[in-house]
Amino acid sequence: MSVKIILSLPDELASRMRSVIPLSEIDSVIASLLEKEISIRETALYLTAKEVEEDTELRKEMALWEDSCVGDGLDEEEQDILSAFEAEELKPITNSQTEVIRLTKIFKATVNKN
Numbered sequence: 001m002s003v004k005i006i007l008s009l010p011d012e013l014a015s016r017m018r019s020v021i022p023l024s025e026i027d028s029v030i031a032s033l034l035e036k037e038i039s040i041r042e043t044a045l046y047l048t049a050k051e052v053e054e055d056t057e058l059r060k061e062m063a064l065w066e067d068s069c070v071g072d073g074l075d076e077e078e079q080d081i082l083s084a085f086e087a088e089e090l091k092p093i094t095n096s097q098t099e100v101i102r103l104t105k106i107f108k109a110t111v112n113k114n
Helices: 011-020 023-054 056-069 076-086 095-113
Strands: none
16 A cells, blocks of 8 residues: 655755656655665664663662652552542541532543543
8 A cells, every 4th residue: 555645845856756767666666765764773773762761770760759749749648549539439427528529520520531
């Protein structure tokens, strides 16, 4: 399967291309050039990702950030209680508990939208 695309080339380059590349070969020449360029960029991207993964100092720093920033700030027991309230297994006792649950639902809905 192939996809048709439209390319814009500088006039001089298009003129030189037409003078040395037969019309029947232009598609394959461009495809070959693109394949080489994409391969180079993919290799560079892979090597960068590999370097990041192997950077132990960065991994330690990322773990610190994850531990301090990821999640909702509730410990396991608090999360269990909140989940029970959300599942309506527990009914709020005070107005402040009701307000906390209401605000938590609003926050989660806002975060899920983004």
